[in-house]
Amino acid sequence: MIPRSHIRNIGISAHIDAGKTTISERILYYTGKIHKMEEVGGDGDGATMDYMELEREKGITITSAAITCFWNDTQINLIDTPGHVDFTIEVERSLRVLDGAIMVLCGVAGVQSQSITVDRQMKRYHVPRIAFINKLDRIGANPFRVVDAMREKLGLNPVVLQLPIGLEDKFEGVIDLIEMNANYFTGENGENWDRKSIPEDLQPQAQIARDKLLDQISIHSEPMMTKLLAGEEVPKQMIWDTIRQGTLSLEFTPVLMGSAFKNKGVQNLLDAIALYLPSPLERGAIAATDVSTDKQVQVHPDPQASVVALVFKLIEDEFGQLTYARLYSGTLKQGDRLYNSRTKKQVRINRLVRIEVDQRQELTSAEAGEIIGLMGVECASGDTLCSLGTNLSLEGIFVPEPVMAIAITPKSQEDIDRIAKALHRFVREDPTLHVSTDPDSHQTLMSGMGELHLQIYLERMKREYHAEVYVSPPAVAYRETINQSATFDYTLKKQTGGAGQYAHVRGRLEPCTEPFIFENRVVGGAIPAQYISACEQGCIDALKTGWLKGYPIMGVKVILEGGSHHPIDSSEIAFRFAARLGFEEAFAKANPTILEPMMFLEVETPSQFVGRIQGRLLSRRALLLGSQTRDNDVVIQAEVPLAEMFGYSTELRSLSQGMATFSMEFAEYRQV
Secondary structure (H helix, E strand, O other): EEEEEEEEEEEEEOOOOOOOHHHHHHHHHOOOOOOOOOOOOOOOOOOOOOOOOOHHHHOOOOOOEEEEEEEEHHHHEEEEOOOOOOHHHHHHHHHHHOEEEEEEEOOOOOOHHHHHHHHHHHHHOOEEEEEEEOOOOOOOHHHHHHHHHHHHHHHHOEEEEEEEOOOOOOOOEEOOOOEEEEEEEEEOOOOEEEEEOOHHHHHHHHHHHHHHHHHHHHHHHHHHHHHOOOOOOOHOOOHHHHHHHHHOOOOOOOEEEEEOOOOOHHHHHHHHHHHHHHOOOOOEEEEEEOOOOEEEEEEOOOOOOEEEEEEEEEEEEEEEEEEEEEEEEEEEEOOOOEEEEEOEEEOOEEEEEEEEEEEEEHHHHHHOOOOOEOOOOOOOOEEEEEEEOOOEEOOOOOOOOOOOEEEEEEEHHHHHHHHHHHHHHHHHHOOEEEEEEEEOOEEEEEEEHHHHHHHHHHHHHHHHHHOEEEEEOOOEOOOOEEEOOOEEEEEEOOOOOOEEEEEEEEEEEEEOOOOOEEEEEOOOOOOOHHHHHHHHHHHHHHHOOOOOOOOOOOEEEEEEEEEEOOOOOOOHHHHHHEEEEEEEEHHHHEEEOOOOEEEEEEEEHHHHHHHHHHHHHHHHOOOEEEEEEOOOEEEEEEEEEHHHHOHHHHHHHHOOOOOOEEEEEEEEEEEE
């Protein structure tokens, strides 16, 4: 068994088309996992990690795939994640369970909109990362501009560990600034890793870069600082240790360079994963909540302790449900029983597997720090499974709200059951996909993160379940809010035979920046304490349907100031109902308004089409934020209402002869 200090749970995240899947394919090849490299969207079988038929056709990653490989004496559990913002939940839930990450940046485009989102997600889960600047063989590649953008746009502290030898079509290899040698990659697939002395013309530049590197990291190491001041040679091991410490404490981000497509620099990246990214032991304890006492406890990666595992992804296949889980502590064996702290039920682990993309490898046991698959376990994404007798709940996964909905209607009677089965499975697999029924039209509504997201599920429904549907145009998830404060004073009195219903609530609504806040300012027991939570629940009920058009309500603070009760006729139901009606009464007086989702949009286009594209954006009610020039391309940034973005991809293609690309992500809700 591999010692746990040699395990690395890492993910690869980046903007669309920065080369994540190509890098993972190279990693699998150089670690001996596969014997032939395929390209994304190539003529062969497509990349190993893009195992779904749809992914191979479209040349994009849709679901994150996991695989285990070995480099020297390090076990790497690798997860390749999608770049499209529509599949952001895949990145989110992968980062939640990973110990480290590789952030891939394109050497030409640098930091793009989705790189910013990925960076935000890594910071949310405090994930140490290495940056890999890819595509240095492309025209216009400039790694130093990318390093500056990392500093300015992402607020990171990049530490450059390599220099490129040549750029664009003259890109030959990289100079290692720690070992001070030149790395070349020869052979048909770059499998021969030759280390030679640095070319003479690049030696002065390399020495300057090395001095800058040592100067930058010596702040975090006193022994290194002492050696530098004394003019002594700094040993390699000391440099590696210092960079590792700084990476783990998120002080800085090591930067490596290469071209995955041209098979250059990937072996250095594998070394860096082993050198700088944390093992499960170094990621330290994570916080969990003891459900029975509501206290915070620390879960340590100790194989002798009770089992604590987080379920982060579900997949249904022909053999039943496969559950991806990260084991945070304890040792799990086949046949063990675990307790699900959300459902309060026991589950039995019949089969334990190591996930190899779409293959399974049987395991008899697994220790803390591993990412494993459980077969046939009833649970949902985000559940905590723990040993019997412990009742812990790990912090769940941040799930963004859907921003777009479409209505679907079955084409024939036979399709009804198939659609129901497909939707039931998709919703369990993907927390960002919501299915509901429209109360007015009784149609089935499917809500998700964008056009592509919903399109993929419709396509999967057709292929995997042979279910055909009619699709009505997408609808936007509007919200309602208030513009001013308003008071409520509502009394509920119902007298029938026997006990009646009595509740009196008084308070006010105020606009706020949070989605919803409830503040209790009742004094002197005017409303008994046991009814306060019923009042809050009543307000939450009222949030579901607004007063103007029936959209959900957000941005409201409720302050409950007083009221009165009856010793016999008052009940929780009465107060819940009174609070709801009081809320509605005040909402109508508070100058309500409709909010619409605004999207942050980035369009990358050759400069000759800029005028046309900006003109069309203005006709779509866009607010232009500015533009930047990258070589011959211009990047236009704008904020656009989501309602105006339907069919934009088709329009953009026709405006730019198919040369422009765009990416968008949710920015905020704003008044219509």
